[in-house]
Amino acid sequence: MRILLVDDNKTNLSLLTRLVEKLPDCVAIPYLHPEDVLADAPALEFDIAVIDFQMPVYSGIELLTELVRFENYRDKPVVFVTADTDTATRMAALNAGAIDFLTKPVNPLEFQARIKNLVALVDARNKLADKAEWLRIEVEKAVVELRAREEEIIDRLTIAASYKDFETARHTRRVGLYSEAIARAYGMEARACSDIRLASPMHDIGKVAIPDAVLLKNGKLTEQEFAAMQRHTVVGCDILRESKSSLLQLAAEIAGSHHERWDGQGYPFRLSGETIPVSGRIVAIADNFDALTSARPYKEAWSVDRAVAHIRERSGSHFDPRCVAAFDKALSVILEIMETDRRESLLSVPTSCIPVHAGCSQSKESFERCRRAISDARVEKNDGPLTVAMMTSPTTQNYELENQPTALQGR
Structure with missing residues (x-):
């Protein structure tokens, strides 16, 4: 002393x-x-x-x-x-x-x-x-461990959802990264941007409840099928919203709102303007852009220029104008993410199960067996006729059903 x-x-x-x-x-x-x-x-x-x-x-x-x-x-x-x-x-x-x-x-x-x-x-x-000081350090360590567990839960659930659709895993990863870039350009704090990146891949988790006949259909959806597809927003929100985890609560918010429209013609609740959570408004653009620029069984991939023009044209109707401005500001970063993902996809196929589960490295033979086994397990459910009530928004129905492949919100 x-x-x-x-x-x-x-x-x-x-x-x-x-x-x-x-x-x-x-x-x-x-x-x-x-x-x-x-x-x-x-x-x-x-x-x-x-x-x-x-x-x-x-x-x-x-x-x-x-x-x-x-x-x-x-x-x-x-x-x-x-x-x-x-x-x-x-x-x-x-x-x-x-x-x-x-x-x-x-x-x-x-x-x-x-x-x-x-x-x-x-x-x-x-x-x-x-x-x-020791207690402070231990609390910080516990918070970091808890956060890591929350992130792992989200990752595991996202992987689970990808077993129905091989493209889903890469799509959700890209949407997370695009959403983070838009949120940063929007002016959100670093922690909030990181949270959106982690939570937004869960936006389509509700699709686990959609019949395979609808989810994996190659052609245009009927009105009844599209009504069934719309249910994934509510189902996803229901799966996640009771969690005590702030990340999973954010994921629930995104799942339930990323198909709402700025003009109130979206679904499931026809919210409009700033009554739509900002997380949902951001992910709506990221999800739409990725869907437009990705090839699907029922559509060819759009060019970046065409997809960007599509989003800009719908500023103030489909999308929040401030979020569209943030999207424009973040576009260079988004294009870098696209290119990185493209290079990774070329390197990873066919020697791994990506996008089903990124950590499984296999030989070509094992990979093909894995894919056949998962495909064989997808037995179509005999659920009978679809009885889900249709949304009463003619604008949404026409946009979705009559303008494919332009309209991808139902997918």
């Missing part, structure tokens, strides 16, 4: 130094001139200060007032040594920040007893501070 001693009397300073050095684990730091203390601050390190009340140049109170200007000295216990016993002197010292007094001439036994008590107090406080 480092004890700062400041006294302009050499005899007194020598006495205090010897008394401190007799205490276990204590080191004296003696100063004869208070101005020298300030000259060495704030590099000077000490745990307890013992300061003479009456000194030239700086009095004890003036010295303490200057010291506490430095943040690292504000919590240090200070003892004043004084020959004055009047109340005014002691109150002035207490108001300046002193916690104890010693009366001149200093009694060696009293001095050592007071310093021992202060050493014990400082030691206990340091241990408490160390424990608080």
Whole structure:
């Protein structure tokens, strides 16, 4: 324990130094001139200060007032040594920040007893501070672990959804990255952008409830089939919304709102304008852009220019104008993501199961067996005629059913 001693009397300073050095684990730091203390601050390190009340140049109170200007000295216990016993002197010292007094001439036994008590107090406080820091670090580690588990849950659920449709895994990954880029250009905080990237791949998780005959159909959907397809938004939201995880709650919000339209002609709730969560408005653009620029069994891939023009033309009707502006701002980043994904897809096929499960590296033979086994497992369910009620929005129905392959929102 480092004890700062400041006294302009050499005899007194020598006495205090010897008394401190007799205490276990204590080191004296003696100063004869208070101005020298300030000259060495704030590099000077000490745990307890013992300061003479009456000194030239700086009095004890003036010295303490200057010291506490430095943040690292504000919590240090200070003892004043004084020959004055009047109340005014002691109150002035207490108001300046002193916690104890010693009366001149200093009694060696009293001095050592007071310093021992202060050493014990400082030691206990340091241990408490160390424990608080340890606790803070442990809490941070727990939060990081919890976050990692949440991310893994989302990843596992996304992979599960991809077993019905091989293209889904890559699509959802791209949508996550596009959404993050748009959110960043929109001006959202870094943590919110990261959350959208992690949560948005779950936007189509509700498709696990859609019959394979509808989900995997190569041709145009009938009105009844499209009504069944619309259910994936509500189902996805229902799957995720009861979670206590903030990431899964965000994923539920996105699942339930990414097919809403700015003009209120979307589904499932026909929300409009800013009543649509901003996460859903952002993912709507990312999802639409990726769907347009990707080849599907029922359509060819559009060129980037055509897809961008399509989104710009629908600013203020289908899409939030601010989100479209953010999309334009982020377009260079989005194109880089597209190119990276294209190169990865060329490298990964046919030696792995991507996009079904990215971590499974197989030979070509094993890969083909894997695909056949999954395909054989997709037995069409004999659910009977579809009885799901159609949405009552003619605008949405016409847009979806009559303009394929332009309209991809139902897929």
